[in-house]
Amino acid sequence: MKVALSQISPKLSRDNFDLHENAIAEVKDMADVIIFPELSMNGYMLMDSVYEDAFLLGELSIFEELSKDIDIIIGAATKEEHKIYNSALYYSDGKLTNIHHKNNLPNYGMFQESRFFFKGDGLRAFESSYGKTMVVVCEDLWSSSIIDQIASAKPNLVYVIANSPARGFVEDELEIEKKWRRILSTTAILSGAHVIFVNRVGFEDGLGFWGKSMIFNPEGIIKQSAKMFERDMIIGTINQNLSKVQKYLLRTS
Numbered sequence: 001m002k003v004a005l006s007q008i009s010p011k012l013s014r015d016n017f018d019l020h021e022n023a024i025a026e027v028k029d030m031a032d033v034i035i036f037p038e039l040s041m042n043g044y045m046l047m048d049s050v051y052e053d054a055f056l057l058g059e060l061s062i063f064e065e066l067s068k069d070i071d072i073i074i075g076a077a078t079k080e081e082h083k084i085y086n087s088a089l090y091y092s093d094g095k096l097t098n099i100h101h102k103n104n105l106p107n108y109g110m111f112q113e114s115r116f117f118f119k120g121d122g123l124r125a126f127e128s129s130y131g132k133t134m135v136v137v138c139e140d141l142w143s144s145s146i147i148d149q150i151a152s153a154k155p156n157l158v159y160v161i162a163n164s165p166a167r168g169f170v171e172d173e174l175e176i177e178k179k180w181r182r183i184l185s186t187t188a189i190l191s192g193a194h195v196i197f198v199n200r201v202g203f204e205d206g207l208g209f210w211g212k213s214m215i216f217n218p219e220g221i222i223k224q225s226a227k228m229f230e231r232d233m234i235i236g237t238i239n240q241n242l243s244k245v246q247k248y249l250l251r252t253s
Helices: 017-027 047-053 062-066 138-142 144-153 175-191 240-252
Strands: 002-007 033-035 071-080 083-092 095-101 126-128 131-137 157-162 194-199 201-204 207-210 214-216 222-225 232-237
Touching (some): 017 033, 017 062, 017 232, 062 071, 062 083, 083 126, 083 131, 095 131, 131 138, 138 144, 138 175, 144 175, 157 175, 175 194, 175 214
Parallel strands (some): 131 157, 157 194
Antiparallel strands (some): 002 232, 083 095, 126 131, 194 214, 201 207, 214 222
8 A cells, every 4th residue: 555645835725726636646646545734725824714715525526536546635624514623534436435623722822723613523433445544633643532542443544634833943853843753653553553644844924834744654663754844745655464463462462
């Protein structure tokens, strides 16, 4: 199985369809799944414009057609009745097969998500063409209860889409990147899953996003990573047999 990590810099608007379509066209013959960052269809600092820029699910139906060639995960502000969510959408075989609304909405420092989004009410595993799958959005994974749910579900694949701004420069290292590596590695080890992390790049209203999208194997080891601070596309191979061995060791330990 091959996964394409599309590390993009979306515009702060609804006008990001071409960015997604071009990336999908680039890899649809080389990968089985393509993953975009959190809010890849909108940009991050939406603020009050979220009420105008959020998508009804029907407005994203182009991804149903595109998913006939490759599974697609996008991030979007979505509107359901009067509620707006920060959502991850999984498209496969011409259908929207799963939608996850971000559970943990940060509201501190530079983050004000709980002012503009409704909170999702749970996390579920679903069957994709490549095994049991779970998708979470950024801050979700900074919750021990979410990691516990993932570990208990023992999925084959965990996709983490993020908009993580750069902060905490210490000498030549980025502190936030080190913290993310620990969290992602721990999630992989505890769940026995391959963990695929896709973070955006670019700048918005003084925030710079650091990228470095990564693939972790079930042993918590980084197998591949994208560039920092630059647009990038990497295609990684997922060894499903390793996941099965890891799950066996977890059951017998």
